Amino acid sequence: MPQPDHPSDDLALLHRFEPVLRYTHGELFLPIAVDDYVAHCSLWDERDEPLVPAGSLTLGSLAEEGRRYRERRLHLRFVQKSLGAKEVRHWRRTERPRVGGIGRFAAVGVIARLIDVVLRLSLLVRGKVPNGLVAAAHRQGKDLAGATYYGRVVRTAGYTVLQYWYFYAFNDWRSTFHGVNDHEADWETVSVYLVPGPSGGLEPAWVAGSSHDHTGDDLRRRWDDPLLDKEGEHPILYPGAGSHSHAFVAGDYVVSVGLPALRAVLRTIQRVRAWLMPFAPEPGSGSFDIPFIDYARGDGVVLTEWNRVPIDDSTEWVRDFRGLWGLDTKDSFGGERAPAGPRYERDGSVRGSWADPLGWAGLDKVPATADEEVAALEERMKLLQSRVDELETEIAAERLAVRGLYAEIRYLAARSDAAPGRPGHLQELEVKEAHLAGLVAERVRLTEEIDVQAGRLAGPRPPGPPGAHLRNPHLPYVVHADFRSRFLRVWAALSIPVLIGGLGALLFWPNLSTLLWFTIGLVAFAVVESVARRRSIEFAASLAGLAITALIVAGVVVALLSGWKIVLAGSLALAALILLVVNVRELRGR
Incomplete structure (x- = not known):
């Protein structure tokens, strides 16, 4: 990955376009400096054996320990001891703000609500952040230096990517805001993508932010999108309360947590339901997606002034410490485990957002400038034209082969001794004709595409709607007041x-x-x-279908029990009548 050539210019760029973060009222944890955090941490290995006690670590020694124990799965601990139940109750009464929420289950049906109970109960048997850890982390983190981001500049494929990495001492989404998970430490990122402007300088084109439900194209917004709030050249983002996931529009978001293992069960239930109740409308397909609310209201703390710390691949603590930045609960689902640093995933592999910031936001396919788009389109047209030329040659050869085979069939058909081989020749002819038709259809399609693209190159090329790239636009959940x-x-x-x-x-x-x-x-x-x-109509239809099915089954059972010979004779007579009608219709040519 190309590294910055001019650190001072890069810091100026980071400063110029740095995002404004607007938090929800009640947010307990804001971005802090990692050196202060690490100074309070102890270091542990996968056997939960302490390697370095709290108070002895620095960023330099953390990198050194990462190199020394590279083959071990290391993790930090920020809170050395959780608060007791009495202290937690006092903290909740005096230090934790109350947040008015919405009924998340109002968005889904019965099955999702039942599955949510199982999901909650599963915390009893899998790795879970201990009670009291949030309160202890909140108290301990109050004195740490805040409003810090770690900036990285990457120049690649015509883009200048400004990455802003934010570190939080805790993700308290579950315990404070009724979300999915809790874990010590949290790394989130926002990227601003700059492109060369008409005057020769750099100008912003896209903004992307790490998010729960989305990947690729859905992570980013175009700079001219009216739904992207800005203060001058600073994009505004709304981190979720406790989760710190980024939103572009203030509001409450329904985040769906899918359970893939149960979707096969859901499909089976739907098939059985369709068989038993054929009159009922088709059910939805998301019954096993459990809803949670991400509060990204922007009515709390607003961060506009930042401490800026540059990082890149040569920054030792970024490069050499592959462990987790907080308590490792060994949660089998992964949600309650702390994350690794900005460069790594939990398994030690390099993060996609770090290794490929363009591909991470779906921008590998988007040229940085209009000239690059023209060049890419012209190259595409050359490839299409080359394929069309190949098709012309293939079509001519295939047409000659089809004509020769057809001539052979006509010649052999006139000879009585060639009759046994004729069906095989006809089958071969059908295959070749179908192949020839496919080649001609492909040539027509490619020729049409070349004509369309040539017209696009010859005329103006408007950028199109700013949200055209979005596959699943993420908008706030609207709560009606009725x-x-x-x-x-x-x-x-x-x-x-x-x-x-x-x-x-x-x-x-x-x-x-x-x-x-x-x-x-x-x-x-x-x-x-x-x-x-x-859903009264659906319910009534389902109930009617179930009642009809039950009556039919009950009627058959009663009939069999009261006189199976009569039922059997009647069934055979009905079958004979149906067969007779079908055969007569066939004889009459209908």
Whole structure:
């Protein structure tokens, strides 16, 4: 990766375009300096054996330990001892701000809410950040130097990429803001992509920010996008509360956490449902995506003034320490483990955002300037024209072969001794004709593409809509203020605990009376759920389909039990009648 040639110019560029970060009210952890953080940390290996005690580390010694124990899985610990339950309660009452949230379960159905219970309970058996760690980290981190970013400049493929790396002492998304996970340490990044301007200087073209739900094209916004807020030449981003994931528009975001292992189960359920209830509408496909809210409201602290620290591949602590920057809980899901540094993933591989900042944001395919786009398009047209020329030659040869084979078939057809070989020749002719047709179709398609691109090169080339590259635009979740929305949020919060409680009562008192009341409650639950989510028609259709299926099955069972000979004779008579009708229609040529 090319390295900066002019460090002073690079710092000036970083300063000129550095982002403004607007946090949510209640955010406990802001970007800090890593040297202060490391000075409070101890260093541990994968066996949870201490290598360096707290208070003895510097960035230089951290790099040295990383080189010394390169083959071990190392991790730092910022908090040496969690606070007790009494101290945590006091901290919550006196030091932690309250954040008004929205009902995240109002966005999804019953299955997602049930699966969420399992996801929460799984924290009991997998690696989890201990209780009290957030409060201890908050108290300990108050005195650390803040508002620091680590800037890196990369020049590649016509772009000048300004990377801003932010380090947080803690990700408290789960414990403070009811999100997915907690972990010590958090690295996030924002990149500003500069291109040569008409006057010869550099100007911003794109901005990308690390985010939960998105990759590639969806990470970036064009500089002229009206949904990208700016203060002069400084883009404004909205880090999520506790998660520090970046958003371009202030608001509350629904983040979906998918469970791929359960999607096969979902598909099976849907197939069975379609067989049992053919009249019901098709269900959605995201029932096992669990929703969480990322609060990126921008109504809290605003950071506009920064301490700037340049880094690159030669920075020792960046290059040599591949371990985790906080407690390693060994969570099998990975969510509760601390991250590695800006250069590395948890497994020691180099981060995509570091190794390939263009590919990370889907910009490898986007030329930096209009001249480069023209050159790329002209090269593409040369390749297309070369393929068209090849196709012309192939088509001529294939047409000659088809004509020769057809002439051979006609000649052999006149001879009686050639009849046994004729079917094979005809099959070969069909294959060759299909191949020839495919070649001609490809030539037509490529010729059309060349004509279109030639017209584009000859005329003006407007940039197009600023959001045309987005595949899944991420916009805030809109909370309506009507009665239905308020009821749905309350219902979503209370319904699953009530349902689980009813199931527990059924298991504790397994009698006919309890079963009857549970069934009545289940039907009432389904009615309220369908009405609240405006799925009454789907619910009625499903219920009708289930009732019809049940009546048919019950009728067949009763008939078999009361007189199986009559049922069997009737079935055979019906089959004979259907067969007779089909055969008669065939005889009449219909």
